[in-house]
Amino acid sequence: MSEDIKQACEVMERGGVILYPTDTIWGIGCDATNAAAVKRVYEIKQRADSKALIVLTDSEPKVEYYVSEVPETAWQLLDVAVKPLTIIYPGARNLAPNLLAEDGSVAIRITHEAFSQELCRRFKKAIVSTSANISGQPSPHNFAEVSVEIKNAVDYIVEARRDETKEAVPSSIIKLESDGSIKIIRE
Numbered sequence: 001m002s003e004d005i006k007q008a009c010e011v012m013e014r015g016g017v018i019l020y021p022t023d024t025i026w027g028i029g030c031d032a033t034n035a036a037a038v039k040r041v042y043e044i045k046q047r048a049d050s051k052a053l054i055v056l057t058d059s060e061p062k063v064e065y066y067v068s069e070v071p072e073t074a075w076q077l078l079d080v081a082v083k084p085l086t087i088i089y090p091g092a093r094n095l096a097p098n099l100l101a102e103d104g105s106v107a108i109r110i111t112h113e114a115f116s117q118e119l120c121r122r123f124k125k126a127i128v129s130t131s132a133n134i135s136g137q138p139s140p141h142n143f144a145e146v147s148v149e150i151k152n153a154v155d156y157i158v159e160a161r162r163d164e165t166k167e168a169v170p171s172s173i174i175k176l177e178s179d180g181s182i183k184i185i186r187e
C-alpha cells in the first residue's frame with residue numbers, strides 16, 4: 001500500500017489525475033488546490049465546470065483549513081453519521097476556484113477508510129473525489145465497473161482494492177447554509 005500511495009501522491013504533486021478507491025465508490029482525484037488539475041477532472045468526466053466537485057480529507061483540522069468558519073452543526077452531524085457523509089460548507093478557501101460552487105461553497109468528506117485516509121494524510125492536501133464515470137452515466141460500484149474510457153484518461157490507477165466486488169454506495173450529502181439551516185441533497 002505504501003508504494004501505491006507514494007506513486008499516487010507523486011502524480012498529484014505533478015498536477016496529474018488518479019483513479020482511486022475511497023470510503024464510498026471509486027473516484028477520480030487530483031490536488032484540490034491545483035486549478036489546472038481540477039480542469040482536467042472536469043474534462044475527463046465531460047462535466048460542466050459549473051457543477052462543483054467533492055473533496056476528500058483525512059481530519060477535522062483540514063476541514064477547518066478549507067472552510068472559513070465551520071458551523072457547530074457540522075461537527076454534530078459528523079458525530080452521529082452512520083455512513084460516509086459529505087457536507088457542503090459555505091465560505092470555502094485555500095482551494096482551486098474552479099472546484100467551488102457558484103455561491104463559494106465546497107463539499108468536503110472526511111474519510112475513515114484505511115487507503116483513502118492514508119492517501120489524504122500523506123498528500124497533506126485535500127483531494128478531489130468525484131465518481132469515476134462520464135457525467136450522466138451510472139457511478140461504478142467497484143473497480144471492474146469503471147469504464148475503459150476513464151481508465152485510459154487518468155495518469156495513474158491505484159492498485160489497492162481492485163479485486164473487490166461488493167457494491168459500494170455514494171455518500172450522503174448535506175448542505176449547511178450560513179444561517180444555520182440544513183438541506184439534504186442526497187440521503
